[in-house]
């Protein structure tokens with residue numbers, strides 16, 4: 396395995412040992428309080444002043460893990476209302492603004508939230524309203540930025556023109572309004588989402604609450620008969636006083652994971668399944684990997700990925716891993732007798748770093764929702780098949796992309812520059828200096844083109860992870876096909892044909908994808924751990 400690189404080796408060796416697994420073992424998990432607790436370690440005095448962000452209070456005491464009530468029914472997503480009367484046009488206003496919700500009794504939390512134009516923002520879940528549209532629709536969204544920061548809206552996964560895609564170079568100032576406009580092509584039906592994409596502020600804007608779901612529907616959806624359920628997962632780190640604290644050092648390094656995972660804005664809600672359902676799952680967490688399970692005996696069927704239906708259903712699954720940014724569609728059976736299950740994020744070891752040497756132990760499994768299966772007596776909704784709706788053996792045709800005419804290499808790497816970490820006042824936007832996450836050897840520079848592609852040319856990209864932790868790779872503006880994975884000499888061809896825009900890459904692994912861009916302009920590609928993206932693990936693809 397490739398070791399982490401230290402740019403300032405003399406300092407690196409001394410400090411690396413302080414940050415090693417043993418020193419951090421007692422703090423392993425979620426409640427690292429910035430660099431507090433490091434004061435009493437020899438040699439840390441010099442580092443301390445450079446690291447906490449100007450916005451980080453000296454001491455953040457987090458709300459207890461059980462501070463949020465559980466067990467309320469799963470909230471339905473709010474829906475963004477289409478104000479257009481014309482067929483084939485979806486027109487709406489989306490306002491990003493601070494909004495108060497009371498999660499902890501007597502201590503309101505100020506989120507940043509997307510709302511429709513006249514929504515009462517404290518009503519309903521913090522999750523942005525669902526944009527529910529159809530293939531062929533022209534979508535026109537007026538974005539009103541009432542945040543104290545510049546922002547953009549990025550349409551994650553959708554094939555929108557580059558200048559409509561909320562690139563970091565296309566910032567909308569506080570107080571400003573901007574109209575995004577795009578048309579959804581045939582074949583684009585799938586499960587997408589929208590979120591801010593300003594450089595160095597995406598993580599904060601998302602962890603304060605800005606993210607929402609998009610569904611694009613096809614006229615000939617073979618699963619249209621299944622009732623749908625929407626599960627939009629987000630992460631919340633909450634202080635005991637109800638505030639949402641800034642990122643600390645560990646958040647920046649490993650990506651932020653709070654004490655709570657919310658489903659449609661609710662903590663551990665209750666779901667009653669009365670008949671077979673189609674679930675759409677969004678992992679909109681900043682950094683948390685969700686390895687879904689309904690328990691060992693509960694099988695489900697995966698029918699879709701980011702970019703819509705699979706070619707063939709994947710039957711009999713007992714778990715499904717979604718990296719940050721990924722989505723999936725599954726069919727969950729109600730069964731034939733009442734039963735209970737928990738929707739759980741099982742243990743997944745993404746090899747979170749212990750500052751510089753070794754890694755933290757994986758998080759324990761966590762319950763995301765309680766599920767009650769309450770199948771209705773046969774004869775009502777589902778007389779045809781004794782309670783079972785059939786899933787077609789072929790969901791759609793996915794044509795493999797043709798042989799590549801060009802190849803590209805994307806390499807993830809990281810480096811801890813201890814000298815820079817020591818320089819006081821070196822942090823920008825509360826980001827720690829000296830912690831470098833790179834693509835092809837450099838951190839993001841808005842003025843630099845990382846790769847250039849030709850329009851309509853099928854390319855094969857090899858995405859290689861030379862770091863010690865998992866990173867989810869995401870490419871804008873298109874859906875791609877995973878071709879295969881290689882790790883430690885073993886090559887695994889991808890067993891299923893699917894359209895994706897986000898794929899996890901494990902340490903030491905190379906994932907090969909086939910991809911094509913259809914419009915000229917600049918596209919971003921990056922790690923979807925938002926802190927890594929903000930720290931520069933992002934590049935620009937220029938399509939000519």
Ligand code: C2O
Nearest residue numbers: 549551720869919
């Ligand atoms: Cu969901 Cu460039 O991001």
Ligand code: CU
Nearest residue numbers: 550551552871
């Ligand atoms: Cu995206």
Ligand code: CU
Nearest residue numbers: 866922924927
């Ligand atoms: Cu990353």
